[in-house]
Amino acid sequence: MKPVSEVPVLDVRGLVKNYGTTPVLRGVDLTVQEHQVVALIGSSGSGKSTLLRCVDLLEEIDDGRVLLDGVDVSDPRADAAAAQRRMGIVFQAFNLFPHMTVLENVTLAPRVVHGASGREADERARELLARVGLEAFDGAHPDRLSGGQQQRVAIARALAVRPRLLLLDEITSALDPELVGEVLAIVRELAAGGMTILMATHEMGFAKQVADTVCFLDGGRVLESGPPGQVLGDPVHERTRRFLAHLVDAGRLT
């Protein structure tokens, strides 16, 4: 038997996803090892978000497998809710519950799904809110917060259940430029703390600094992947080169 550490936390094999007759993912292979940070890059519509949603079992996949700690969780016979309890996802548009306070947003899943006591959940939530610098806002409702603050709450909410794998879906795309930094700082800290992360991002500079592996998605496939220095600095494929050149032209990559 293999030692546990050799089984990747996430192993995606030949993932196919169609929306109606439109193929979005045409056979994606991807692994994320423990404590590793993998960044998905690619133009809009390349399937980054869909891939994350498929991994989190929010979408039914058409072919292929998703293995979490070596266990096939995409099997229709498997308990999808149990697998989802072990992953956390942060959405581009925050998706906080507007009728709950910040503290209630963060403690909801620990209390209702994981059976934590009210005090236990509150304590952990306050700890997490302090970590994202929002301990003073626990009684506020989300619409009183800025976008960056809301996204930091969403990160705390995803972390509250101590996920095995954290999925980040372009979490800074809906933010004003001056708010991007505060959110990325938290992700950087999480990565340094050993959190296993799969993230879709448009922030190439950030991907370069934080990611162990960068995957370039194009036309529903992983066109190339490798260390950030290689994929972003000296890409093999023409498509990757053109994508990066566009970013340089737009002033988004230096």
Added chain:
Amino acid sequence: MTSERSPLAQERLAYRRSRARRSTLIALASTVVFAVVLVVGVTSTPGWPRVQATFLDPAIAVSSLPAILAGLWLNIRVLVVTEIGVLALGLLIAMLRTLRGPVFFPLRTLATGYVDLFRGMPLLIALYLIGFGVPALRLQGVPTSAAVLGTITLILIYSAYVAEVFRAGIESIHPSQRAAARSLGLNHRQSMRLVILPQAVRRVLPPLLNDFVALQKDVGLISVLGAVDAIRAAQIVSARTFNFTPYVVAGLLFVLLAVPTGRIADAVAARAARRQGST
């Protein structure tokens, strides 16, 4: 399309289909069991033969049908006129209630008072007051027909409900939409008509259709004024034959009338959900 599905995907698809088939079979079996229990339970009661003779006499059902259908035709005409009146008056009152500015205080108060009065007033009492009170004034040119007065009463009462539905819709449209319309130079009326109302009406269509179904049944209440509608026609046959079957026939006809509206409401809701999903 992409290449053929792998054996793995085919096997999973087959599994999902077999699960779906199983759920269908379970649903079918439970429905049949429920229906059998219900039918056996009711028909084995001691009073069943008597109830069957009094409420479910096929001969009387057939013989009463023409009269009841003729009455239902009156119901349908009243319904159409009432619905048009309700939509117009309800929308007007909703707009009056959403007017801003101190100048419009009297209009706003009037509209609020209207809603308070007619939403709180029991329909039956309003029918008596208007149906019997207005003709008693003996004014020249005032209608005395039960159907007309019943229609007016229904419009007055239902407009109060529908006005509140419209108002909820108007106020649910985010203020930024009004700001965007005003920023383009549209005045209050134009931004209301071209920007706010189209969104508001779309949003409140399901509750509006719900009120429409309620109205469909309540048109039967004009029978208390003496108008010979489906319920009144059933009452007449029932009194002649000492049998309640005509009421059952009239009830079923009202249900049949409500079914298409219910399906339209479902379709509207599904369309709204699709629109939400696609954006």
